[in-house]
Amino acid sequence: MYRIVLKETLATAVVKMTVEAPYVARKAKAGQFIILRVHENSERIPLTIADYNREDGLITIIYQVVGKATMDLNNLEEGDFIHDFVGPLGKPSEIEHLKKAIVVGGGVGCAIAYPVVKALAEQNTEVFSVVGFRNKDLVILEEEFASHSDKMVLMSDDGSYGTKGFVTTGLETLLEEHKDIDCVFAIGPIIMMKNVSAVTKKYGVKTVVSMNSIMIDGTGMCGGCRLTVGGETKFACVDGPEFDGHLVDFDEAQSRNNIFKNQPVHNLEEDKDCRLLKEIENVK
Amino acid sequence: MSNNIQRTHMKLKDPRERITNFQEVALGYTLEEAKLEASRCLECKNKPCVAGCPVGIDIPKFIHEIKASDIDKAFEALSEYTSLPAICGRVCPQETQCEALCVRGIKGEPVAIGALERFVADNHNNVLEVVPQESKGIKTAIIGSGPAGLSCAGTLAKLGYDVTIFEALHDTGGVLRYGIPEFRLPKEIVDREVNALKTLGVKIEKNVVIGRSLDLKDLEDDGFKAIFIGTGAGLPRFMNIKGENLLGVYSANEFLTRVNLMKAYEAKSDTPLYLGRNVAVVGGGNVAMDAARSAKRLGVENVYLIYRRSEEEMPARREEVEHAKEEAIEFKFLCNPLEIIGNEQQYVSGIKCIQMELGEPDANGRRRPHEVEGSEHLIEVDNVIMSIGTLANPLIKTLGIDINNRGLIETNESGRTSNMAVYAGGDAVSGAATVINAMGAGKQCAYEIHKDFMSKREL
Numbered sequence: 001m002y003r004i005v006l007k008e009t010l011a012t013a014v015v016k017m018t019v020e021a022p023y024v025a026r027k028a029k030a031g032q033f034i035i036l037r038v039h040e041n042s043e044r045i046p047l048t049i050a051d052y053n054r055e056d057g058l059i060t061i062i063y064q065v066v067g068k069a070t071m072d073l074n075n076l077e078e079g080d081f082i083h084d085f086v087g088p089l090g091k092p093s094e095i096e097h098l099k100k101a102i103v104v105g106g107g108v109g110c111a112i113a114y115p116v117v118k119a120l121a122e123q124n125t126e127v128f129s130v131v132g133f134r135n136k137d138l139v140i141l142e143e144e145f146a147s148h149s150d151k152m153v154l155m156s157d158d159g160s161y162g163t164k165g166f167v168t169t170g171l172e173t174l175l176e177e178h179k180d181i182d183c184v185f186a187i188g189p190i191i192m193m194k195n196v197s198a199v200t201k202k203y204g205v206k207t208v209v210s211m212n213s214i215m216i217d218g219t220g221m222c223g224g225c226r227l228t229v230g231g232e233t234k235f236a237c238v239d240g241p242e243f244d245g246h247l248v249d250f251d252e253a254q255s256r257n258n259i260f261k262n263q264p265v266h267n268l269e270e271d272k273d274c275r276l277l278k279e280i281e282n283v284k
Numbered sequence: 285m286s287n288n289i290q291r292t293h294m295k296l297k298d299p300r301e302r303i304t305n306f307q308e309v310a311l312g313y314t315l316e317e318a319k320l321e322a323s324r325c326l327e328c329k330n331k332p333c334v335a336g337c338p339v340g341i342d343i344p345k346f347i348h349e350i351k352a353s354d355i356d357k358a359f360e361a362l363s364e365y366t367s368l369p370a371i372c373g374r375v376c377p378q379e380t381q382c383e384a385l386c387v388r389g390i391k392g393e394p395v396a397i398g399a400l401e402r403f404v405a406d407n408h409n410n411v412l413e414v415v416p417q418e419s420k421g422i423k424t425a426i427i428g429s430g431p432a433g434l435s436c437a438g439t440l441a442k443l444g445y446d447v448t449i450f451e452a453l454h455d456t457g458g459v460l461r462y463g464i465p466e467f468r469l470p471k472e473i474v475d476r477e478v479n480a481l482k483t484l485g486v487k488i489e490k491n492v493v494i495g496r497s498l499d500l501k502d503l504e505d506d507g508f509k510a511i512f513i514g515t516g517a518g519l520p521r522f523m524n525i526k527g528e529n530l531l532g533v534y535s536a537n538e539f540l541t542r543v544n545l546m547k548a549y550e551a552k553s554d555t556p557l558y559l560g561r562n563v564a565v566v567g568g569g570n571v572a573m574d575a576a577r578s579a580k581r582l583g584v585e586n587v588y589l590i591y592r593r594s595e596e597e598m599p600a601r602r603e604e605v606e607h608a609k610e611e612a613i614e615f616k617f618l619c620n621p622l623e624i625i626g627n628e629q630q631y632v633s634g635i636k637c638i639q640m641e642l643g644e645p646d647a648n649g650r651r652r653p654h655e656v657e658g659s660e661h662l663i664e665v666d667n668v669i670m671s672i673g674t675l676a677n678p679l680i681k682t683l684g685i686d687i688n689n690r691g692l693i694e695t696n697e698s699g700r701t702s703n704m705a706v707y708a709g710g711d712a713v714s715g716a717a718t719v720i721n722a723m724g725a726g727k728q729c730a731y732e733i734h735k736d737f738m739s740k741r742e743l
Contacts, residue, residue, distance in 0.1 A: 023489075023497045032496075037454055043546065043555040044454075068554055084454040086491035216546070216555075219452050219493055220678050221462075221518040222538035228529060233522060238678050252529055255630040259531045260556045 001081035002036075005058065010140040011133075013065040014108055015074055016050070022057030024049070024087040030119035031093030031210065031242055034059065035218040037084040038072040045069045046215045046237075048112035049088060059087070062111030062140070089218045090241045093208070095119055098182045100126045102174055104167050104196050105145075106188020107133060112210055113187040114141050114148075121148040128174055129153070132167035132192070136160040168195050175203045183208060186245060190254045197245035207245035211236045214257060227253045291393035292321040299610040303580050306466040306549055309607060310374075315353070318403040322350040325395045328387055333397060336385040338724035341365040343382060343397055350400060359408035362401060367438040367480075368431065368723060370473045373402030375464060376720045377601050416484055417444035422737060425450060425508040427494045430458020431719045432514030432710025432726035434477060439730030441484040448508075449486060452493040455545060458516055460719070462545035463537070465574050467581070468604075471544075495679035500706060510705055510733045513683075513693060514726055517711035519675040523566070527624030528670070532558060532632035536567070536575045536671035543578050560666020562586045564635050566621055567671030568598040573605065575669045576613045587613050588663060592620040592640050592653050618642070618653065622660065624668055634664045674716050690715060699729040707733060 006018035024034055033048045051060035065074050076082065093116050095101075101120055105113030110131050120127040129145045132155040139154070139161055146152045153170040154162030163170060167188070175181060184207045186196040193209040200207040213225035213236040220238035227236055230247035234240065295311045296302075302309050313321065325347040333343045342361060349358035362369045378384075378398035386394030422445050426433045429451040441447045455461050457474040482488070492498055494515070503511055520535035522528050534542075539557075542548040546555035563584045565576040568591035576587045589608070591598060594617045598605060609615070618640040625634040639659035642651040676691035686694040686702035692715055693708040695701050701708050709725030711717055 023492050026502070027497060041547075041550075041552045041554055043553075072554075084491050086452065086454070086493060087497065089493065089496055216538060216541055217453060219496075219518075221520070222541050223520045223522070223535040224538045226522075226529060233524070233529065252630075256529065256531065259558055 001083060002085040004076055004078055004080050004082065006060075007076075007078050010062065012137045014062065014111075014138065014140050015065070016060060016062045016111075017073075018051075018058050018060045019082060019085060020057055021059045021085045021087070024059045024085065025052045025054050025057045028052040028054075028059060028088040029092035030095065030115040032088035032090045033218075033241065034061065034085055034087030035089060035215065036061075036073070036082050036086070038069060038076065039083055042072055042083065043069055044084070044216055044218070046089070046212070046218060048115075048210070050111045050115060051118075059085075062108065064108040086218070089237060091239070093119065093185070093242055095123065095125070098125045100178065100181050101128070102171065102181055102184045103127060103129045103149075104171055104184060104186040104188070104192075105129065105131045106167055106186075106192040107138065108140070109188030109192070109210075109212075110141050110145070113185065114144055116185050116187070117145060117148045126150050128178075130155065130167045130170040130174065132156070132170070132188070133161070134158070166195070167192060168199050171196060172199055175200070175205065181205050184245075185210075185242075190250055190257065193245060193248075194250035194254075197248070197250070201246050208242050209245040209248060211241045211243060211248065211253060212257070213237075213241075213253065214259065227256065289320065289324050291324070291396055292317050292399075294396075294399050296607070299612070302467065303577075303611050306578075306581055308470050309467050312406055313399055313403040315355075315407070318350055318400060318407075319353065321396050321400060322347045324388060325351075326387060332385040332387060333382045333395075336382040337365075338381065338718075338720045339365050339727060341382075341401075346404060347395070347397075347400060350404065355404055355408045356410040358404045359410045362404055366723070367435055367727075368477050368719075369401050370405035371431070371460060371469060371477065372720050372723070373398050373400075373405055374469055374473075375718075377718060379602060381720070416442050419446065420444045420737070422446060422510070423448070423506075423508045424510045424512070424733065425503050426512045426514065428452075428458060428514040428516060428710075428712075429456040429478070429488065430514055430516050430710065430722060431460060432516075432712075432722035433458070433512065434481065434726070435723040436512045436514060436709070436726035436730045437486050438481055438484065439727050440733065441481065441486050443730070443734050445734075447486045449481075449488045450492040450494060450498065451488065451490045453545065454490055456488060456490070458514075462541045463571065463574070465540070465544055465578050467577065468574065493679070495682040500683055500685075500703065504705070510707065510736070512726070512729050512733070513680075513685075513701070513706065513708040513712055514710045514722065515677055515680060515712045516722075517674045517692070517716045518677050519691075520670065521673045521675055522670055523621060523672060525621060525623055527626055527632070528668075530624055530626040530632045531630050532560065532667040533624060534667065534669050536565075536571045536669055537674065539575055539669050540571070540578065543582070549578075549582055557582070558667070559584055560632075562588070562663075562665040563667040563669065564588045564590055564621075564663060564665040565669045565671055566590045567673070568593065568600055569671065569673070570600045570604055572669075572671035573600045573608050573613075575671050577604075577608055577611055579667075579669070580611050580613060584667075588616055588665065589613050590616045590619050590621060590635070590637060590663075592618065593651075594618055594642060597650075616663075620653070620655070621668075625662070632666055632668055634662045635668055636660060636662050674711075676712060676715070680712065698732040699725065700732065 346361035640653040710722035
């Protein structure tokens with residue numbers, strides 16, 4: 001059992017939790033993820049490691065309430081326990097030897113983008129960040145990005161905060177200004193990573209995306225998270241989650257992530273009145 | 285007189301009833317049945333059956349005790365050689381092991397050794413007072429809690445070692461938990477075996493992935509003096525045909541993990557499973573049988589089992605094939621998938637197959653199947669479950685020990701890897717094999733580890 005030591009709401013339905021998980025904290029690196037199971041009957045869901053503290057054995061995760069599992073997680077408070085919490089999983093981000101990089105984060109994907117920015121900044125890579133949100137209420141980690149980036153561009157779809165428009169607009173401006181970018185990291189919804197990869201392909205800039213496939217074990221045992229990269233089948237949990245954005249079949253990945261969308265989800269019906277889900281609907 | 289007695293067959297649940305639930309199909313012997321079957325054992329002096337058992341159980345000895353109605357003594361006799369009799373009595377392919385060498389089998393049916401082993405394990409009242417040797421204060425780590433790891437851990441604990449098992453999943457047992465379904469191996473039995481280890485002082489750390497959460501250096505730093513790797517062969521193979529990434533195509537591992545480990549068949553489980561009315565399972569091994577029979581129990585109307593060779597070549601246990609047939613699994617032999625077809629929403633709608641025929645025997649004496657020209661046909665299905673075998677887990681590569689070109693761990697004959705303090709056994713070394721072979725390897729490595737420590741002490 002894994003104790004929750006801190007819980008903090010960052011934006012509407014976006015929550016940060018810090019969990020006691022010494023085995024995970026001992027080895028965690030930027031780009032890796034954990035799999036957790038809230039209760040005995042819960043499913044296993046993957047979440048990226050947003051931060052870690054090796055000395056105290058703590059791992060920070062940031063999640064958005066989108067369904068039963070994240071809602072159950074969100075019903076836990078500081079001092080409560082998560083049934084299972086395993087990691088770090090996946091390969092760490094390959095960030096060495098980069099002089100100049102851009103990190104693009106979309107929505108709750110910014111929670112995954114942030115440790116990459118931080119790790120780049122710590123090894124003195126010149127790093128620009130472009131973060132995008134649907135609207136002002138969903139902005140997270142603004143200060144964290146700003147303090148670790150040489151320049152930060154904040155975009156909102158509706159213009160309620162920062163610059164109006166999608167992250168691709170902010171990214172393209174940066175790519176025009178800087179012709180010597182070594183690598184772009186894009187982390188967010190699949191459609192955003194697809195669009196970012198299309199932009200960077202035009203500029204011939206290497207692009208790394210972090211794939212958020214459906215997972216069960218997260219150790220390479222089942223292939224539920226498989227996707228096509230450069231014509232080959234890869235398992236996101238052990239071969240990734242980061243891949244070359246110019247090689248990923250995003251349409252297939254999007255379709256595979258929707259497999260259970262049309263399927264009845266146990267018990268969700270009775271939670272229809274959930275305040276948080278209503279709030280999410282309102283924000284949309 | 286006993287020469288004329290026919291083999292006593294275990295009673296099974298009625299097929300029409302059993303496909304409505306996940307309860308165990310084979311009901312086990314009563315005492316009378318067990319004694320009757322035991323009476324068929326000739327107690328041969330040279331005991332050919334023992335040579336067929338990977339852990340060398342003294343079979344005539346435990347059967348002798350059944351004849352005398354002393355089930356506790358029979359259990360003691362078993363326990364000298366095996367720590368998981370309730371499991372192995374159920375899942376071993378006895379027809380190719382102990383029972384294959386039974387003298388009774390020459391002219392008739394061999395003694396039902398597996399069923400008798402199971403009877404003893406299920407019916408003894410013996411809380412075996414295994415007194416572990418005095419603690420040696422030597423820390424040993426077991427990686428993986430499958431049959432190899434459990435048996436290595438049990439043996440080391442009895443020898444007085446301080447044992448910790450590290451398991452990547454949230455529950456123990458490896459394939460016994462996530463692979464073999466409840467209707468063949470009740471999970472209660474796995475729990476019982478794991479609890480027995482705990483009473484021996486074995487510590488279990490779940491949710492720890494070796495190669496990610498910990499590596500061999502960390503274990504060394506933490507004071508572990510010997511390490512046993514029993515991580516199995518869990519990476520699923522796919523056919524690399526068109527349409528394999530469509531929605532509704534599962535590896536057998538994914539399907540069975542959702543069903544068995546995550547209990548997707550129970551209403552209270554949150555783990556989703558998308559299954560339509562028609563399902564194709566591709567493969568001919570025990571895992572394919574388990575997947576097909578599970579799908580049937582989940583309410584699938586038509587389950588097709590697609591196998592490219594004929595029934596004779598099927599690697600699955602005879603008994604499982606018979607059970608699957610009784611449960612109305614539809615076998616399509618000499619049939620090979622060419623492509624999986626999807627609809628506009630990318631869900632599976634069918635599987636295109638071609639008829640095969642067996643040609644001349646190849647160099648290995650195996651008749652090669654080849655395609656019958658013009659025999660392409662479509663089977664309408666909503667799901668395809670690929671069950672064509674597994675490979676070594678890729679995380680083994682990160683451990684810095686020698687592996688071969690199949691991705692399996694290299695060991696010498698005593699199970700030692702290229703790292704002096706590290707041993708390995710089970711599917712991680714042999715590739716996908718049997719539960720009892722993994723157990724045998726785990727046990728052997730435990731003795732090798734012990735021998736090493738003893739010889740060092742004497743120096």
